[in-house]
Amino acid sequence: MSEPNVHIDTLSQMVSVFGTILIYTGSSNAKQGECDLERTAVNPWEWSIKLGYNQAEMIDSATRQLICAGQTAVDENGAPQHPGDMRPQISLALDNLEAVLKGGRMNLSNVVKLSVYATDVDEALKNFDLMGMRFGPHQVAPPMTLLGVTRLAIPGLLFEIEATAMA
Template identity: 75%
Template sequence: MQRTAVNPWDWSLKLGYNQAEIIQGATRQVVCAGQTAVDANGNPQHPGDMRGQIGLALDNLEAVLTSAGMDLSNVTRLGIYATDVEDALKNFDVLGQRFGAAQSAPPMTLVGVTRLAIPGLLFEIEATACA
């Protein structure tokens, strides 16, 4: 698979993502459901802690990707939902560290929501990955 970044402007690069990517030669695609800060039994973790919830949501996303034979470097699109956008942005370095280590800057959207499906959750991340 070959990925080519498309960035008519460079402002998004400073925030850690490309405006678009051209994906060529992919043979498999995985569409992941939204991952949150829950344990293996679906119980919410890190109440009131955005940073902790982002970290666990990313752990859970990586577990799903690993089960599909992929990792964060295969992610081609992210959808992110947060109950407090400002708090999420303050902790976006967690995403930057994880995706930076994978040398990946997938296009993403961050949306503020009034709540998520399970009370107490603050952050949810969904992904599309290709290989």
């Protein structure tokens, strides 16, 4: 069995994320904190680029790492919000992720890996344009895994996102 040719793109690439175009430039300059990550996309195949993520990224020049717990649609007191409604749950989970990143002096441009858990993958994918709207302005397409789960830790929650960020 032959190995696929590995395509490593260090130049700009256009990435379409459910209707949102991302320009992936190979480096990320966070507005908050000082960040100049050298990111090299590694894509043995190109199908994932069309879905808005890279198979892997080589990260150089990082000195800090932030491991974020899964963020969900809860308020500042941990109370679940928007029961049964995927779209506002995704939006609030992303708000909460951004708040955690801000607390670590980072933002979405620093995210190098995402894991997403959804109780209804099809419904989550229908609303994934929210991911593109949030990550697109930061010009990053971090490697991502989306898993369907029976339920999340708190009843009524439909979506959870965890991230690893570097600066």
